[in-house]
Amino acid sequence: xxxxxELMRGAGPVAVLKLLERQEMYxxxxxxxxxxxxxxxxxxxxxxxxxxxxxxxxxxxxxGVWRTVDGRDRKYYTLTDKGRKxxxxxxEQWSRVIDAMRAIGIATRTIAPEPAPAGGAS
Amino acid sequence: MSEPTxxxxxxxxxxxxxxxxxxxxxxxxxxxxxxxLTGRLxxxxxxxxxxxxxxxxxxxxRTVRSTRLWRIEKAEVGAELIAHFxxxxxxxxxxxxxxxxxxxxxxxxxxxxxxxxxxxPLPWKFWIxxxxxxxxxxxxxxxxxxxxxxxYHTGRPVPRTNTIATLNAPALSIPxxxxxxxxxxxxxAAFSPAPDELMTPQAQWPRVPAGSPYRGLALANxxxxxxxxxxxxxxxxxxxxxYILGVHIEPDSPWAKQGKxxxxxxxxxxxxxxxxxxxxLPSLGEFRKFSHLLILDxxxxxxxxxxxxxxxxxxxxxxxxxxxxxxxxLISDLVAIALATRACEEIHEVLHxxxxxxxxxxxxxxxxxxxxxxxxxxxIVRYASEASIFDDTLQRVYTDDGRGxxxxxxxxxxxxxxIISGPDAHAPQSLADxxxxxxxADRASMKREYDALMAAAIAAARRPLWTxxxxxxxxxxxxxxxxxxxxxYAIIAxxxxxxxxxxxxxxxxxxxxxATLVAIAVTLSKRRTGAYPASLESxxxxxxxxxPPDVFDGxxxxxxxxxxxxxxxxxxxxRKDDGGRRPKRPDSVxxxxxxxxxxxxxxxxVSTSRDxxxxxxxxxxxxxxxxxxxxx
Numbered sequence: 001x002x003x004x005x006e007l008m009r010g011a012g013p014v015a016v017l018k019l020l021e022r023q024e025m026y027x028x029x030x031x032x033x034x035x036x037x038x039x040x041x042x043x044x045x046x047x048x049x050x051x052x053x054x055x056x057x058x059x060x061x062x063x064g065v066w067r068t069v070d071g072r073d074r075k076y077y078t079l080t081d082k083g084r085k086x087x088x089x090x091x092e093q094w095s096r097v098i099d100a101m102r103a104i105g106i107a108t109r110t111i112a113p114e115p116a117p118a119g120g121a122s
Numbered sequence: 123m124s125e126p127t128x129x130x131x132x133x134x135x136x137x138x139x140x141x142x143x144x145x146x147x148x149x150x151x152x153x154x155x156x157x158x159l160t161g162r163l164x165x166x167x168x169x170x171x172x173x174x175x176x177x178x179x180x181x182x183x184r185t186v187r188s189t190r191l192w193r194i195e196k197a198e199v200g201a202e203l204i205a206h207f208x209x210x211x212x213x214x215x216x217x218x219x220x221x222x223x224x225x226x227x228x229x230x231x232x233x234x235x236x237x238x239x240x241x242x243p244l245p246w247k248f249w250i251x252x253x254x255x256x257x258x259x260x261x262x263x264x265x266x267x268x269x270x271x272x273x274y275h276t277g278r279p280v281p282r283t284n285t286i287a288t289l290n291a292p293a294l295s296i297p298x299x300x301x302x303x304x305x306x307x308x309x310x311a312a313f314s315p316a317p318d319e320l321m322t323p324q325a326q327w328p329r330v331p332a333g334s335p336y337r338g339l340a341l342a343n344x345x346x347x348x349x350x351x352x353x354x355x356x357x358x359x360x361x362x363x364x365y366i367l368g369v370h371i372e373p374d375s376p377w378a379k380q381g382k383x384x385x386x387x388x389x390x391x392x393x394x395x396x397x398x399x400x401x402x403l404p405s406l407g408e409f410r411k412f413s414h415l416l417i418l419d420x421x422x423x424x425x426x427x428x429x430x431x432x433x434x435x436x437x438x439x440x441x442x443x444x445x446x447x448x449x450x451x452l453i454s455d456l457v458a459i460a461l462a463t464r465a466c467e468e469i470h471e472v473l474h475x476x477x478x479x480x481x482x483x484x485x486x487x488x489x490x491x492x493x494x495x496x497x498x499x500x501x502i503v504r505y506a507s508e509a510s511i512f513d514d515t516l517q518r519v520y521t522d523d524g525r526g527x528x529x530x531x532x533x534x535x536x537x538x539x540x541i542i543s544g545p546d547a548h549a550p551q552s553l554a555d556x557x558x559x560x561x562x563a564d565r566a567s568m569k570r571e572y573d574a575l576m577a578a579a580i581a582a583a584r585r586p587l588w589t590x591x592x593x594x595x596x597x598x599x600x601x602x603x604x605x606x607x608x609x610x611y612a613i614i615a616x617x618x619x620x621x622x623x624x625x626x627x628x629x630x631x632x633x634x635x636x637a638t639l640v641a642i643a644v645t646l647s648k649r650r651t652g653a654y655p656a657s658l659e660s661x662x663x664x665x666x667x668x669x670p671p672d673v674f675d676g677x678x679x680x681x682x683x684x685x686x687x688x689x690x691x692x693x694x695x696x697r698k699d700d701g702g703r704r705p706k707r708p709d710s711v712x713x714x715x716x717x718x719x720x721x722x723x724x725x726x727x728v729s730t731s732r733d734x735x736x737x738x739x740x741x742x743x744x745x746x747x748x749x750x751x752x753x754x
Contacts (some may be wrong), residue, residue, distance in 0.1 A: 027202060031223070046185035046206060046223030047185075050199070051233030058241035066201075074205045075198075 008044065012052055013061075014090040015042050017083055020062060026074040029054065031106055053077060124477045138699050141338050150194050163193045167198035175217045181227055188231030195238050236518040237743055254506055270556035277531035278519040281389070285398040285514040288366055289507070290448055293364045293585030301364025303405075305357030310376035310408050312350040316343045327409045328414035329421055331747055340418060347415050354412045355434060358441025363448040369400040377404045389518065394443065398514040399541055399617075402692070403449055406457045409442045413464050420468050424476050433474055433484040440467040447496050451511075452619050455503040459631040462495055466638040469742060473641050474743040482646060489642045492635055502628040505580050508619045512572055515617060517543070520565035530563040535559055542616060561609045572614050576621070583625030592718055629673050633714070636670035636679055637690045637741030644688045646683070657681065680738070687743065695722055695738035705737030709748060714739040 019025060019033050026052060035043035044052075056062045061083035064075045079087070081117035143404040145641070146154070148164035161167065165186055186200040210220040222545070298304070317339060320327045325336040325490040334340075371377050385402025401645040416435040423431040443461035447455050469488060472479055480488070496502065519534030535555060552558075563571065575598050582594035601607045602615045640658065643665035647655045655661060658669045659683045669678040672692045681690045682702045687704040694713040703712050712734040717725070 026209070027206045028213070031206075032213075045223055045230075046203070047225030047227065047230030047233070048201065050206075051237045054234060054237035054241065058237055072205070072208070073201065074209070075202050115153065 008042070008048075011042060011094075012048070013056060014045060014087065016049075016052060016055070016056065016095060017061060017087040020077055020079040020083070021087060024078040026076050028074075030077070056083065072111060077096045142690075146266070158521065162201075163197045165197060165411055165432075167205055167206075168201060172204045172208050173212075174204060174207055175393070176210075177217045177221060181221060181224060182207065185231050185234070188228060189238065191235055191236045191238050199234055199238070203642075226726050227311065255743055267556065270560050273529065274534050274556040274559060277529050277534075279515070279520060279530050279534050279537075280522050281392055281395050281516050281517045282522060283514065283517060284395045285510050286369075286396060286401065287376075289398070289401075289510070293362075293366055293448070296362045296364040298364075300360065300362060302357040302360035303363050303365045305353050305360065306405065306408070307376055307444075309350045309353030309412065312347070312353060313411065314343060314346040314350070314627075315411075316340075317416075326747065328418040329747060330418065332425065335402060341422070344415060344418050344422065351412070351415055351419065354416075354442070355438050358438040360441075360687060361615075363445035365405060365449060367447075367449070369396040369402060371402065371404070375404075389537070397518055397537070398511045398543075399591075401451075401453070403454065405449070406446065406454065409446055409461060412442065413439050415462050417464060417468055420472070424472060424479065427474075427476070427479060428486060429481060430477040432468070433480055433488060436468055436488060437464045437491060439468070440495060443495065443496050447498065450504070450507040450552075452503060452505060452508055452624055456624060456627055458496070459502060459627060462492070463631050463634050466492065466634045466754065469638050470744045471640060472579045473645050474695075477645055477648070479659040482649065485642050485646060489639055492638060495570050495635075501584075503624045504623065504632060505619065506574060509573070509576065512538050512614075512617055513569070515613065516565055516569060519613060520568075522565075526566050526569070530559040530562050538613065538616070538730065558609075562608050562612060568613055569612060571611050572618065575614065575618065579621035581627075583621050585628075586669075586671070586676060587629040587673040587716055590716065590718075593622035594625050613722075629716065630714055633670075633673045633679075633692055633739075634741060637692075640666065640670065640679060640744045641688070644690075654686070656683070674739075689740060690742040692739040694737065695724065695735050696737075697722070700736075700738045702740060703737050704740050704745075705735060706733035710734040712735060 013037070015034060016030060019030060019037075025033065026118050027046070030053075031044070031046060031049055034049075053062065053064070057064055059082075060080055062077045063080050066073060067076050098107050099117070142159075144164070145159045145161045148161045148167075149159045150163060153160045153162070166179075169182055174182065182200055182203045185203060186196045189196060189199060191199065200466055207217075207220055210223075211217070212721040213289075215223075247256060294300070316327065318476070319325060320330070320336055320340055320343065325340070326334065327336075327340065330336050344420065366460040369388050371386075385401075386396070388396040416439055420432045420435045421428075423435070443465070446458040446461060450455075468494075480569050514536075518528055518537050520528035522528045532555065562568070579594045579598055582590070582592075598618055598621070601611070640661075642653050643661045644658075646665055647661055658666065658678065662668060672679045674693050674695065674697050677693075680693065680702065681698060682689050682691075684702055690730075691702050692714065693699045694705075695715060695717050710733070712731075722735065725735055
């Protein structure tokens with residue numbers, strides 16, 4: 001199911017921040033994780049993801065560092081303190097939205113996320 | 123194992139086959155400064171190194187190029203996209219699948235550009251913002267300037283009122299044979315100018331005393347002008363002047379020769395409606411010249427004990443003063459009171475030196491003539507024509523929207539330049555003209571401000587002199603000294619009349635005239651009783667309708683007897699009665715010139731200025747003639 005762009009614009013950044021909460025990740029890894037852990041609902045093209053990452057980076061929510069791992073050069077993104085605070089705020093707001101949606105009978109199901117793929121910084 | 127590099131790793135192994143020049147061109151400056159030719163700005167080479175299929179390589183290059191970012195930013199984006207596709211290929215995805223999941227490259231480039239620019243350094247953002255601001259201001263200024271330029275050059279003034287025709291209407295209504303001006307023209311035609319030697323201070327023209335080396339020259343000139351004087355007598359005795367105002371010196375006029383080089387101030391677009399401010403008044407100077415001749419003749423008549431000639435001359439001077447007032451301008455009124463003052467001074471001379479020379483009838487007739495001046499019973503100085511001239515000027519400077527408003531025009535500004543610098547002056551054109559004139563008030567505001575300033579000044583000037591706390595025109599002076607006000611109301615600053623000075627001159631004349639009437643009254647009293655009266659009260663009402671006020675304090679004009687002779691005076695500018703004592707510098711004009719009290723106090727504190735004002739303004743008797751200045 002394709003999510004409307006406006007909805008995605010609100011959900012995408014908080015989803016990315018959430019994924020980076022536990023571990024640093026590089027671009028392709030994030031794409032895969034978003035797709036797998038949201039049942040494809042929040043899957044986004046790289047033409048959307050990379051601008052979003054650069055935007056979060058410009059706002060100092062995340063920080064990107066080039067790293068060579070197993071001979072491969074990748075830019076790894078980590079959550080900053082500012083990003084962590086923003087994630088907390090957004091999480092709270094999203095919870096309320098979902099509760100509200102539930103209360104009026106819109107949100108009724110829960111997506112069973114796929115197990116997180118092994119990867120990220122090792 | 124991970125190994126942070128903090129740099130784009132695509133530049134870590136530069137192609138050996140690349141030329142050094144290419145390598146240098148694709149190496150960031152910071153790397154070069156560290157002595158490393160990384161070549162990491164070469165995205166094409168990085169794609170090649172990552173062994174990306176051509177389709178993916180193409181999408182990377184297309185996206186990166188479309189971002190139009192800085193080269194270093196492009197290199198970083200390129201490296202990340204290369205890493206992304208390499209990861210996808212390693213994960214078993216086909217190039218087509220990766221292209222499909224990538225999305226629109228153009229959209230990606232646009233979004234990447236937007237977000238990458240957000241991450242640029244703050245000084246750069248300020249720099250761009252500043253340039254954008256400057257650009258915006260510049261464009262706005264250019265647009266405003268173009269608007270003003272078009273507005274300035276497309277406006278045309280349309281004078282709807284023919285002010286000169288309106289002012290000429292009364293004169294034109296006088297039958298030609300009743301116009302005194304026709305006789306004055308004969309007088310002017312017969313006039314023989316005084317030689318230059320008589321115009322020097324040593325000659326003391328026109329009161330050239332007996333025994334002066336210039337006396338013969340003066341009398342010769344007087345005799346040469348006998349015909350002119352007779353014409354002037356005849357003209358001054360006529361009731362109306364009938365002078366037709368204009369901006370040209372007519373070829374048949376008495377001034378045709380002198381005036382041939384005078385460039386008239388006129389508007390070729392409106393030849394029948396020339397500007398009122400360009401009106402020429404050569405007659406004013408002629409009246410002045412004739413008054414000089416008549417004063418000299420009075421002096422001679424006194425020596426010859428010819429009272430009727432003196433009376434006739436004085437009446438002619440007063441007649442010329444009346445005629446001058448027919449020219450409806452403030453300057454004419456000032457010339458008129460100068461002529462009338464001259465008549466008063468001559469009466470003072472006669473009464474002091476030869477008190478029995480004029481008959482009782484002549485004295486009474488002169489007193490009545492003086493009391494009746496001005497014949498129109500209007501104010502001694504009038505300001506209405508000033509407003510007419512100002513309005514006439516406005517209609518030539520501004521457009522007319524039909525509702526009393528309008529905007530400044532280029533033609534109007536050229537006209538203003540001609541007024542200030544002369545009709546033959548070439549008005550400089552400047553690109554700044556539309557901006558400078560945009561600061562000028564519109565026509566309605568200009569008119570409102572002028573009317574308000576003049577109304578306040580005139581109201582203040584009409585009050586008795588002794589109630590003045592400041593110059594009636596002081597608020598005008600305050601405004602004109604304000605730089606911003608002058609920019610907005612430049613036309614007013616250039617044209618507004620000196621109301622305070624004119625009003626002071628009027629009060630000064632009034633006091634002189636009142637003193638003359640008192641001097642005539644005390645002379646007549648002496649003839650009746652054999653002695654000058656001890657006070658003026660005894661003259662009222664037979665010889666004086668009332669005792670006139672002292673203009674400086676509102677008290678009755680001062681009168682005393684010193685050595686048995688009458689002294690009529692005002693307390694003068696120091697407002698202190700000194701018993702008829704003149705200042706140390708007896709010929710000082712400052713003692714009778716109004717000044718605010720605080721300014722007088724300041725002047726009294728300085729000995730040189732105190733000598734001019736510490737004393738009374740003695741109106742009668744006249745001062746003895748000063749010794750002629752020496753040649754050296």
